[in-house]
Amino acid sequence: MSRYRTVVVGLGGLGSAALYRLATELGSGVLGIEQFALGHHRGASQDHSRIIRLAQHQPEYAAIARPAYKAWEEIEAESGQRIFTRTGGLVIEDREARRTAATGSRNIEGYTAMFDRFGVAYELLDADELVDRWPQFRVGGSEQALYQADSGIVDAARANAVHLALARAHGAEIRAHTPVRAVRPDGEGVAVVTGDEVILADRVVVAADAWTNKVLAETGVRLPLTVLREQVTYYATAHLAEFAPARFPVFMWHGHHNFYGFPVYGEVATKLGQHMGGEETTADDRSFEPDPVRRERYAGFVARHIPRFGGPELYSRTCLYTVPPDQNFILDHLPEHPQIVVANGAGHAYKFAALIGGVLTDLALDRAPAHPVDGFTITRPALTDPSFPRGFHI
Known part of the structure; x- marks a missing residue:
């Protein structure tokens, strides 16, 4: 049987980052295991772009937002690869729509409170000021916008590949196409059971996302995780210059639904998604076919509020959110088995x-x-009380 100081199970966004950081300290004592091909499209970390922002409305996230930028800068410096593109970012709140929506909540005040607390510069704009500055938008008049200049894009697929390459450079071993059947406490260590062998490790990091409970089954732990199938759509806009990263920011739009969007990046197309609200599914049963209701909803939003952002659909793509009841991360040891660390990105x-x-x-x-x-x-x-209500936030 092979033995390692640490094994990382799952090499998506969190697992690949953990493998790299562990390898910088332990070198060849680290193994990363991925059940599918590296860079696969079955989980949550694929695609070209994710929004990165200092705009957070909860203190636990605001406290780590600026350090996250520094961590990405370190990866860029070591690899010589560009991962982060600064575009500036908007949070746009349609206050009339929010007032009549099911939530009825207002979010901008939460963001500005965290900005003030953590010393982050920002601008507040009314609907007219928003359109004066970014005439790509069409508004109804009840909108308020929050702009923060440091927001931008992290290239997710590229960043995963960079983390894995750097991990190899520091001596880590990587095995793809290797499903983990079980993670089993073994004295003070851990036995990692694959289809072919049992691998022994001093410590294991489980970053298996929608497969977390399957991997942890023999530890006696089952976490209350909801798996949602979400999707994004790329539009082959004809107006490339108007939606170039230098001229159009990443944005979040809070109204009856909560949309987020990107300038032209990764594809010769813009990108739109909806945060939360996808159908519940499982990692094994999920469909890869985009939801036609969402396609129509996205197209309607684009036609009303950013018409030149749209164009022929290049493609729509699905991904999975794996979410605890409070939609907060899990970053911790198992209480009964501290040699096993669990990561969930919610x-x-x-x-x-x-x-x-x-x-x-x-x-x-x-x-x-x-x-x-x-x-x-x-x-x-949220993870130990069965009566804890689900409260997915944005």
């Missing part, structure tokens, strides 16, 4: 992935994390 972790890789390394090496993660424990009520 559908919104990619912007923090480079930093989370370091947090998971600290946990796996029995160190206090370098960044505050007390809100992401596995023993919090």
